[in-house]
Amino acid sequence: MLALVVAAVTGYGTFNEWHGGVSWGPRLLTGVAPMLALGVGMLLQGGGVGWAGGMELAAVAIWGAGISALGAVFDYQSGWLNLWDVGARPEQILWDPHFSVIGAHLRLLDQWRSGRIGLDMYLGSILGFWSWPVFAVALVGIGSAWLGIEFRSRARALGA
Numbered sequence: 001m002l003a004l005v006v007a008a009v010t011g012y013g014t015f016n017e018w019h020g021g022v023s024w025g026p027r028l029l030t031g032v033a034p035m036l037a038l039g040v041g042m043l044l045q046g047g048g049v050g051w052a053g054g055m056e057l058a059a060v061a062i063w064g065a066g067i068s069a070l071g072a073v074f075d076y077q078s079g080w081l082n083l084w085d086v087g088a089r090p091e092q093i094l095w096d097p098h099f100s101v102i103g104a105h106l107r108l109l110d111q112w113r114s115g116r117i118g119l120d121m122y123l124g125s126i127l128g129f130w131s132w133p134v135f136a137v138a139l140v141g142i143g144s145a146w147l148g149i150e151f152r153s154r155a156r157a158l159g160a
Helices: 002-012 033-045 051-073 076-085 090-095 101-113 122-159
Strands: none
Touching: 002 033, 051 101, 076 101
16 A cells, blocks of 8 residues: 555656646545555544544544535635735745635635625535435434444454
8 A cells, every 4th residue: 555655646746737727636546545444444443543543543534524515605706815815925825824725715705604705505506405315314324324333343343
C-alpha cells in the first residue's frame, strides 16, 4: 500500500500543478485514498489505536464530515464569488488558507447563520420538495448499515 501511495505522490509531484489547483482537497490523490483508508481500517481492527489515537481519528473524521457538509450545502460557485468579493488574488487562493475555497464556504456559513443568505443546495434545486426526504432516507440507510456492521462484529467478538 505504501508503495502505491509513494508512487502516486512522486508521479503527481512532477506535474506543474501538483497541488490539484484550487479544488476541494488533493484531487490528484483520490486514486490512492482507498489504500490509505485500508490502512486506517487495519489499524482500528487490530486494536493498535489507543484512546488518544481514537480521539484523534474521531476529530479528523468529524473535521472531514464538516468540510464535506460545507461543500454540499453551499454552491462551489458561491465560494468563488465570495473570494472575488473579498479581493483574493489567485496566488492567495492557492497558498493562503484564509482565502481557500473552504475559508470562503466558512464565511458563507457565517452569512447564512446571520440570515443574510440562504442555503444553495444543488440537490434541492434538482429534486425540489423531495430533496429533504431523500436526504433523510439516505442518512437513515447509512446509519442502519453502520449499526448492522457494528452489531455483527460485536456479536462475532462475543461468540468467538
